Every structure is written in structure tokens, then in C-alpha cells.
Amino acid sequence: MKNILVCVKQVPDTTEVKLDPKTGTLIRDGVPSIINPDDKAGIEIALQLKEKTGAKVTVLSMGPMQADVAMREALAMGCDDAVLLSGREFAGSDTWATSSAIAAAIKNLPYDLIIAGRQAIDGDTAQVGPQIAEHLGIPHISYVAGVDVEGDTLIVKRDFEDRYHIIEAKTPLLLTALGETTEPRYMTVGGIYDAYREKEVKVWAYEDVKDNVDPANLGLKGSPTRVKKSFTKPVKAAGTLYEDISADEAVEKIISKLQEKYII
Amino acid sequence: MSKNVYVYAEQRDGVFQKVAYELIGKAKELAADLGQEVVAVALGDKVTDTARELFNYGADQVIVVDHPTLSEYLTEPYTKAMYAIIKAKDPEVVLFGASAIGRDLAPRVSARVHTGLTADCTKLEIDEETKGLMMTRPAFGGNIMATIICPDYRPQMATVRPGVMKALEKDTSKTGEVEVFDAGLNESDVNLKIREVVKETKKVADITEAKILVSGGRGIGGSEGFAPLKELADVLGGEISSSRACVDAGWIVRDHQVGQTGKTVRPDVYIACGISGAIQHAAGMEDSELIIAINKNNTAPIFDIADVGIVGDVNAIVPKLTEALKKIKG
Numbered sequence: 098m099k100n101i102l103v104c105v106k107q108v109p110d111t112t113e114v115k116l117d118p119k120t121g122t123l124i125r126d127g128v129p130s131i132i133n134p135d136d137k138a139g140i141e142i143a144l145q146l147k148e149k150t151g152a153k154v155t156v157l158s159m160g161p162m163q164a165d166v167a168m169r170e171a172l173a174m175g176c177d178d179a180v181l182l183s184g185r186e187f188a189g190s191d192t193w194a195t196s197s198a199i200a201a202a203i204k205n206l207p208y209d210l211i212i213a214g215r216q217a218i219d220g221d222t223a224q225v226g227p228q229i230a231e232h233l234g235i236p237h238i239s240y241v242a243g244v245d246v247e248g249d250t251l252i253v254k255r256d257f258e259d260r261y262h263i264i265e266a267k268t269p270l271l272l273t274a275l276g277e278t279t280e281p282r283y284m285t286v287g288g289i290y291d292a293y294r295e296k297e298v299k300v301w302a303y304e305d306v307k308d309n310v311d312p313a314n315l316g317l318k319g320s321p322t323r324v325k326k327s328f329t330k331p332v333k334a335a336g337t338l339y340e341d342i343s344a345d346e347a348v349e350k351i352i353s354k355l356q357e358k359y360i361i
Numbered sequence: 362m363s364k365n366v367y368v369y370a371e372q373r374d375g376v377f378q379k380v381a382y383e384l385i386g387k388a389k390e391l392a393a394d395l396g397q398e399v400v401a402v403a404l405g406d407k408v409t410d411t412a413r414e415l416f417n418y419g420a421d422q423v424i425v426v427d428h429p430t431l432s433e434y435l436t437e438p439y440t441k442a443m444y445a446i447i448k449a450k451d452p453e454v455v456l457f458g459a460s461a462i463g464r465d466l467a468p469r470v471s472a473r474v475h476t477g478l479t480a481d482c483t484k485l486e487i488d489e490e491t492k493g494l495m496m497t498r499p500a501f502g503g504n505i506m507a508t509i510i511c512p513d514y515r516p517q518m519a520t521v522r523p524g525v526m527k528a529l530e531k532d533t534s535k536t537g538e539v540e541v542f543d544a545g546l547n548e549s550d551v552n553l554k555i556r557e558v559v560k561e562t563k564k565v566a567d568i569t570e571a572k573i574l575v576s577g578g579r580g581i582g583g584s585e586g587f588a589p590l591k592e593l594a595d596v597l598g599g600e601i602s603s604s605r606a607c608v609d610a611g612w613i614v615r616d617h618q619v620g621q622t623g624k625t626v627r628p629d630v631y632i633a634c635g636i637s638g639a640i641q642h643a644a645g646m647e648d649s650e651l652i653i654a655i656n657k658n659n660t661a662p663i664f665d666i667a668d669v670g671i672v673g674d675v676n677a678i679v680p681k682l683t684e685a686l687k688k689i690k691g
Contacts, residue, residue, distance in 0.1 A: 111502030112641070123504060192468070193477065219501055221621075222480040224468035227436070231472035236437060236552045239465045252556070257461045259373065262433070263557040277615070321477030321514040325495065327507040336652070336668035340659055344677040348685050351653055354669050358651055360573070360597070360630055361689060 098246070098268060101143045101154045102206060103176065104199060104213040104229070105136035107167035111218045122329075132167045135214025138279035142244050142272070143212050144175045149246050153177045155206060159187055159199055165298055172292035173284035179298040180206070186303040189317030192220075196228035197319065201310035202301060203233060209268035210251070215240060215275050226273035237271040238264055242278040363515040365422075366392045367452040369443065370401045370415055371462055373434075375408055379570070380458030382418045382528035384521060387485055388456060389419045389529065391494070394487035397453060398422060404442050406432035409539055416537045419529045423539045424450075428546045433558055434462050438550045440469045445544040447474055452516040454494050456485075459520035467520050477511035478518040483525050483625075493517065503621040503644035524569040524625045525648075566600045568617060573599025573630045576619060576646070577607055580635020580656060580675055584612035589676070590634055593683045596690065602626065604636045620645035634675045638663025655679070 109128045117124050132140070143154045155178040156171040158164050168179040182202045190198065203211065211233075213226035223239065230237035242261065243254040255262040256275060284292075303315075313319055339350055355361045366388040370381035381401070388399040401420035403412040405427065412425045424446060430438040443466065447455065455470075457463035459481045471478035484497035488510075494517040497508045511517040568574060575594040577587055587601055594601050602624075603617045619626055621641040631649035636642060638654065638661055646652070647666050654667035655675050664670040671678065 109501075111504065114501060114504050123501060191477065193472065193475070196472065220480075221500070221502075222468075222478075223464045224471070224478060224480060227465060227468040228472040231469050237469070238436070238553065240461050257434075260558060260560045262555050263559070265554040265556050321475070322479060322509050322511050325508045325510045327500070327505050329505055336664075336666075336670055338659070338664050338667075338670040338672065340672040342671070342673070344673060344681050347655070347671045347673050347678045348682045350669060350671065351682055352685060352689070354651070354653065355630070358630075360651070361686065 098146070098150045098152045098209045098249070100207045100209050101146060101152045102203060102208045102211045103136070103139050103143045103154060103156045103171070104211065104226070105140065105156055105158050105167060105171060106133045106214070106217045107131070107158065107160050107164040108133045108217050108219045130163065130166065132170055133214050133217045134276040135216055135274055137214070137281040138276045139212040139214050139272075139274040140171055140174055140176065141279050141281040142241070142274055144282065146210070146244065146246065147175070152209070155180065157199065157202060157206070158182065159195065159202070162300070168298040169292040170284060172296045172298075173288035174282055175288060179296070180301055181298055182301045182306065184303045186312070186316050189320065190315065191320035191322045192222050192224040192228055193321050194315050194317075194319040196225045196232055197310055197314040198306065199225070200229050200232035201306040203229065204309040205306065211269075211271040213271065213273050215273045223273070226271060230271040233269075233271070235269040235271055236266065237273070238266065239273040241272045241274050244272065363451050363453040365397045365400050365450070365452055366395070367400045367402055367450075367455040367516070368420070369455065369457045369463065369466070370403045370412070371458050371460060372403060372405050372408055372411070375405065375411055377403070377411070377414065378458060378460065378523070379528070380460060380521070380523040381415070383523065383526040384456045384458060385415065385419045386528045387521070387526040388454075391454060391485060391487055392421075395453065395492060400424060400450070400452070402443070402446055404431050404439055409541060412539050413536065416535050417531045417533050419535070421537070423537065424542050425539050426542050426544045426546070428544070430546050430548065430551050433555055435551060435553060435555065436465055436469055437552045438546055439466050440473060441550055442544040442546060443470045444473050446542060447516060449542070455516045455518045457518070457520045459522040463520050467518060471518050474516070476514040476516060476518055477509075478520070479509040479511070480520050482519045482521050485519060485521070494519070499621065499644050503640050522625045524627060568600055568602045568619065569624050569626055571600040571602075571626070572628050573597045574602045574619075574626060574628045574649075575599055575632045575634065576602040576604065576636060577613070577634050578604040578636030579606040579610075580637070581607070582635075582676070586635070586676070587613060589679045589683065593632070593679055593686070596683055596686045597630070599628070599630070604642050633663050633667070634679060636663055637661045638666065
């Protein structure tokens with residue numbers, strides 16, 4: 098195995114997103130941007146495989162120029178190369194258009210193994226990884242909890258709710274990594290220095306990938322799905338709040354409600 | 362002309378998953394609005410006989426691909442089978458459970474078909490004007506809801522989280538003939554080798570099945586805080602669940618987690634103990650029939666969705682509640 102590609106997305110830290118109580122809209126100001134957690138687990142798996150096999154690790158992302166920070170972080174963790182696909186042609190993409198664009202970029206790069214995160218915390222779709230694999234015509238394994246190498250065979254632990262599979266696979270292959278089972282390493286000081294002084298983030302535009310994809314499959318116009326509307330959740334009719342009551346009174350209130358609803 | 366609402370009826374070891382019946386229940390409503398039928402699709406090895414059961418839950422037609430390559434879930438043979446059915450039958454809508462299988466199969470199929478796919482929907486309805494499927498899902502970590510449409514491509518595809526839709530009552534008088542479909546599968550479709558299948562014995566009850574959940578959050582103070590909750594749950598015939606904070610702190614295993622990154626539940630009663638009720642947690646439980654919340658902090662967001670809110674100390678109230686219930690129940 099010579100080349101590993103890791104697909105990452107820079108996302109707003111959705112656990113830090115708050116709603117404006119007056120307007121019901123998202124307050125995005127001051128929300129930190131991070132490497133999506135599952136993708137970061139993917140970087141970690143790639144770096145562990147690099148240590149075992151000597152493979153070169155290239156990190157790939159699609160997004161605005163601000164994603165440069167995420168790419169530098171990946172380089173500082175130990176990735177060798179970084180490619181950022183950026184351009185207005187890609188704006189407004191759904192998962193089909195996103196995976197079409199990323200697959201087009203991947204066709205310019207050498208790879209044996211591709212690793213993506215299972216899903217991004219802003220969209221939670223878990224679609225882009227499998228769809229990239231389909232566009233490239235290679236097998237994929239999603240929900241990956243661990244990877245090992247035996248000669249030229251990858252041994253992959255694939256998680257389900259009630260079981261797991263140990264799968265033997267050859268490259269080319271795409272994996273999607275689970276954040277909860279792989280703890281990513283920290284950047285090192287030397288790594289950060291190299292990421293900003295020694296390494297570069299290659300920026301690719303539409304022109305760099307146009308030979309690999311039908312433009313009708315890109316961006317908003319290439320997206321089969323449309324957002325018809327977005328809204329904050331309707332607030333449920335208020336219940337009853339009891340303050341300044343004793344524990345015994347609280348028990349009484351709860352029991353009478355359970356009785357009223359025929360639970361007891 | 363695209364027609365009918367298809368449901369991927371997920372099975373494991375020949376047993377249909379609850380979400381399959383839930384999807385058939387929802388598909389029934391959508392099909393009625395479209396004046397069309399519900400078609401359940403079962404993929405597996407030796408599943409033709411058990412697939413008849415899908416009629417009992419409301420399917421108008423049942424299609425089965427029965428082949429040895431489908432004995433254990435693998436992406437490629439399952440994708441090939443589903444793709445072959447879609448190409449042959451031209452469905453209007455295809456629904457999948459948002460399980461670790463459905464969320465693997467649906468994107469691969471949608472990319473092969475070239476159509477849109479909407480993940481983890483919590484609401485599905487037919488637009489009266491366009492007759493298109495309106496798919497509503499949480500986005501941005503549950504902070505907002507988005508309604509997605511797929512106007513120009515067919516089928517319209519969606520995954521739905523288990524526990525969100527309601528299954529119809531089983532009706533054994535409803536039956537029919539299963540259509541066995543040849544998807545042209547062969548051994549070469551098995552492009553990955555499963556070395557080992559390890560079934561994890563259920564250490565914990567499935568919280569999505571529980572009628573009553575007693576759920577703990579950071580406010581219970583530590584892993585020992587689940588003991589009194591378990592006692593309460595036992596008296597009520599329920600199970601214990603938790604917020605993400607307790608799982609991240611290592612107080613309880615992840616199988617118990619309710620919320621955006623955990624499971625979606627809608628029990629008859631959800632008793633939230635020491636749970637602040639961040640939007641990510643609420644996303645997984647706010648459709649519970651009755652929500653009772655106990656929290657020290659009177660501004661905790663859980664009180665916004667609770668039917669009964671008690672500002673107080675969980676550690677004082679829960680044991681007393683358990684005792685009182687024991688007396689009532691004799």
C-alpha cells in the first residue's frame with residue numbers, strides 16, 4: 098500500500114451552535130470551525146497505517162478557502178500532502194454533487210486506500226463516503242471501528258448495532274471511520290511548524306477536475322435534492338413547572354400525573 | 362411512469378427488524394395520499410417464507426430476492442439486488458431504516474441510480490399540489506429542521522430512524538403471494554470476504570422498545586447515580602437510558618444513549634433525571650407521550666418540553682418516588 102487519501106470536512110462545532118431565542122435563527126458568529134470528528138478518526142487510522150506500511154497520506158477536502166486551517170491541522174497531525182478543492186461551481190452541493198466533485202478530484206490522485214469519516218456533524222447524512230466509492234467503482238466498508246494490515250490484505254472491523262464483522266479486503270477500497278472508536282492524536286509542535294513553514298496546501302479549482310466530471314453533476318444545479326424550507330422546531334405546549342416544593346410534594350405530583358395517564 | 366411506495370424490509374438472521382414494520386406503517390399513509398400501493402422488499406437467504414409476514418403489517422405487495430450471497434449483509438450484493446428491483450419496477454418512493462445497514466445501502470443505491478437521498482427523516486408527507494415527497498429531518502446537530510424535496514429524479518429516497526414511525530397492528534388475515542425476483546446475483550458479487558461475524562449478546566435491553574424510560578444526566582453525579590434510577594425503572598417495568606454526558610464520562614455504556622448521536626425513543630413515559638435537555642438530547646426523546654423532568658436548575662431547557670417539571674434534587678426525589686410506587690403497586 099503506497100498511497101492513502103483521507104477525505105475531511107471542516108464543520109462548525111454544532112455543539113456550540115445556539116439559537117437566537119427571539120428570531121429562532123442560528124447564531125453562527127463565534128462558533129468555532131473544526132475538523133469533523135469522524136474525519137479526524139479517519140486521519141488517525143491513516144496515520145497508524147502509514148506507521149505500519151510507510152504509505153504516503155494525502156488529505157483532501159472540498160470547501161471554502163477558510164478550510165485551509167483544517168488542512169494545516171491535518172498536516173500538523175502527520176499527513177504528508179493536502180489538497181483543497183474550492184470554487185463557486187461546487188457551492189450548494191447536496192451529497193450527490195459533493196461526492197461527484199470529490200470523486201473527480203480523487204481521479205487526479207494516486208490511491209490504494211481512501212478513508213472518509215462516517216458522517217459530518219453538520220449534516221449527519223453518512224452518504225458522501227459510500228457515494229464517492231460508487232462514483233469511483235470501488236468497494237467500500239462503512240462504520241469502521243478499526244483497521245489492521247496482513248500483507249496486502251486489510252483486516253477491517255465493521256460495526257453494527259448488534260454485531261460486528263471482521264472483513265478481509267484488498268485495495269482499492271474506501272472506508273468510513275467511526276469517531277467513537279478511534280482517538281485522534283494531537284498535533285505536535287514540530288508538526289505545526291512544518292504545516293505552516295514546510296508544507297503547502299494545494300488549492301484546486303473547477304479547471305483542475307473538469308476533465309473527470311460532467312459539470313451537470315456539480316453544485317446546486319447538479320443536486321437532485323433541494324431544501325424546500327428550514328425552520329426551528331415548533332415549541333411544544335408548556336407543561337407545568339413546580340418550584341419550591343418538597344420532595345414529598347414532588348412525588349405526589351408525579352404520581353398523580355402517572356395515574357391520570359393510566360400508567361399506574 | 363414511477364409508481365408505488367417501496368420499503369426496504371431489513372432482516373438480520375432471517376428476522377425482520379422493527380423499523381421495517383414502522384416504515385410499512387408510514388408508507389401506507391403516503392401510498393394512500395398518492396393512490397398507490399405499498400411494496401415491501403426483502404433481501405436475504407431463505408427469507409421467502411418469513412417475508413409473508415410483511416403482508417400482516419400492511420404491505421400490498423412483497424418482493425423477495427432470496428440468494429446465498431445475501432445471507433449476511435454485504436454492500437455490493439445488497440446494492441445490486443436493490444438496484445435491479447428499482448430498474449425493473451420504477452418506484453415512486455423508496456424508504457430505508459436509518460440503521461447501520463440502511464445508512465450503508467441507501468447511499469450506495471442512490472448513487473448507482475442517480476437520484477437524491479435524504480437521511481434520518483423524522484417526518485414524511487406528500488405535497489398536496491405536486492404529489493412530491495416532503496422529507497423533514499434535523500440538521501445542524503438538531504438545531505434546525507429542514508424539509509427536503511427531490512423534484513426531478515425518481516425514486517425519491519429517504520432513510521428514517523428506528524422508533525420514529527409507528528407500525529400498524531399485526532393482522533394475520535392480511536396475506537398475499539410473495540414475488541420472488543431474480544436479481545442476477547452470483548458469487549463474483551461478493552467482493553469482500555467476511556472472515557468472522559461476532560454477534561454481541563445484548564447486554565442491555567433495547568431502549569427503543571421500552572414503554573417507560575428513566576433517564577439519567579450529568580445531574581445524577583456519577584455512575585452510582587444509575588442505581589436508584591434502575592430501581593425506579595424496575596418498579597415501573599421500564600428501562601434506564603442516559604444523556605450523552607454520562608456516556609462520555611464513562612458512567613454507562615453507549616447502548617443507553619438517547620439523542621442526536623444516540624437513539625431516538627418515544628416511550629409512554631420518559632423520566633429525565635438531572636438532564637439539562639440540550640437540543641441534541643431533546644431531538645431523541647421529545648416525542649415521548651409523557652415527559653417528566655427533575656432538575657435542580659429551573660432554567661434547564663428540559664423544562665421547555667416537559668409535561669411535568671420538578672425543580673429539585675434528583676437524589677432526594679427518586680428514592681421517595683420508588684418507595685411510594687412500591688406501596689401503590691403492593
